[in-house]
Amino acid sequence: MSDTMRAAQLVKFDEPYQLIERPIPRCGDHDLLVQVCAAGFCHSDLQVLRGQFPAKLPMIPSHEPAGRIVQVGSKAKGQWKVGDRVGILNFKNACEDCVGCRQHARRAARPDPRFCQRREMAGFRHDGAFAQYMLADPETTVHLPSTVSYEQGAPLMCAGATAWGALRKLDLDVKPGDAVAIVGIGGVGHLGLQFAKALGYKTVAIDNRHEGLQLALDLPEHLRPDLIIDSTASDADEAILNFTSDEGLAGIVVCTDSIQANAWSLQQLGNQGVMVPLGLPKDKWQFDSESMIFRELTIKGSYVASADEVENMLKLLVEHGISSDLTILDFDQIPAVVERYLHPSMKGRLVIRIAE
Incomplete structure (x- = not known):
């Protein structure tokens, strides 16, 4: 090896x-x-490029790697060995001493760098995956x-983990057979649709x-949504009510940072419905307080799935033939x-092939 x-x-x-050469x-x-x-490229990478997440430059971008040890x-x-095929999540190296680490240590047997105040974030604030080699935790x-x-594995380390984590947030309140919507059918959303279908929701x-x-x-027939709606259509709200027997949706995952789309999405929930917004807009969310109070709606934050949750996600993905x-x-x-990502024809997920 050079x-x-x-x-x-x-x-x-x-x-x-x-493009450079580095040790x-x-x-x-x-x-x-x-x-x-x-290694994948997603909307968060675009936000990093534009300076929305402060980082010390120069930095190697991308937080969606797949490769071999x-x-x-x-x-x-762990039982890792040379040659293992792996995916790498972007949060790593928990300090095990800060408030976030101590809080999680009371609930689980292993550290969870997602909430460590001193965690490293590959591709966000520390070197990431647009390189031939990288360090992993x-x-x-x-x-x-x-x-x-x-190529399929790379997007699962962010887009997949994000969609899966959001759907897991519905578990306590939304049951198989309930109606769940995914808003924004891009790289995250089209994986979320497939996961939701595989989990038994009406999608x-x-x-x-x-x-x-x-x-x-x-999407393949067994993973195709039960209803597809253009949100700009004049009868979009009515179509959702008809589909849910006038009850409204039990859950909704919103994969866009549009403030207007998120405000509209909350209104599609039925009583005690649950919404999980995944976008990160520059401005603040604007949700209707009366709907939240009088219909007992819940808005849940969701960062990204943990390593253990992603391992479970991968089992379901293989079982149901889910792909990007x-x-x-x-x-x-x-x-x-970036130019390719922003092209109007772009759909699904953008991946860079770095090695065979």
């Missing part, structure tokens, strides 16, 4: 990524060194099933873009990835 690797860097906010990161005693085979630290936790690394390609796909509506329609609609680019195309 001492250097190819990588892409964010050098200045709102400017294209630069391969040194595998510490507690680390896994992973050869990145595929090439070195295991001498004190790395064994606690937030997951086994990638042999039937899942690296509704909602979007106002032709690409999103078509993505829902193109992919656009795959080569490593040398990374400087143009």
Whole structure:
């Protein structure tokens, strides 16, 4: 193995990524060194590029890696070995001492870097996956099933984990057979639709873009939503009521940061319905207080699924044949990835193939 690797860097906010050569990161005693085979690009990466999440530059972007382990630290936790196929979640290296770590330690046997105040966030504030190699935390690394390609595996580390985590938030209040809608059928939403169907919900796909509506329609028959709605249609609200026997939706997951779309989505819930918004708008949410109080509606925050939850997600994914609609680019195309992502024809998930 060479001492250097190819990588892409964010050098200045709102400017294209630069392709560079950098030393391969040194595998510490507690680390896994992973050869990145595929890495995704999502809306959060665009927000990082635009400076919405402050980060010290230069930085290697992307937080959706899939690859194979090439070195295991001498004190790395878990039964990892060289050659294992893995996916890597972006939060890592919990300090085990801060308030977030102490709170989680009272509820679970393993640390949860999602809530560590000193956690590293690969691709957000620390080096990520647009490189031939990266370091992984064994606690937030997951086994990638042999039937899942690296290209399919990469989006599952954020888009999949985000959609899955949101649907898990419905568990206590929404039961199989209840009506659940996914709003915004893009990279996260079309995975959410498939997960919701596999979990036994009656599913509704909602979007106002032709690409999103078509993505829902193109899903395999056993994963296709029970109802597809254009939210701009004059009878959209009526269609939801007809579908739910005038009761309204039991749950709704909103995969867009549009304040208007989220406000509208809350109104589609029936009594004691649950909404999980996943977007991060620059401005604040605006929800109708009367609806929340008099119909006892619940709005739940959802960050992203934990490593254990993602392992369960992958089992369901394999069982039901769930997959992403992919656009795959080569490593040398990374400087143009934002232009491709923002193109009106873009649908599904955008992935960079980094190694075979």
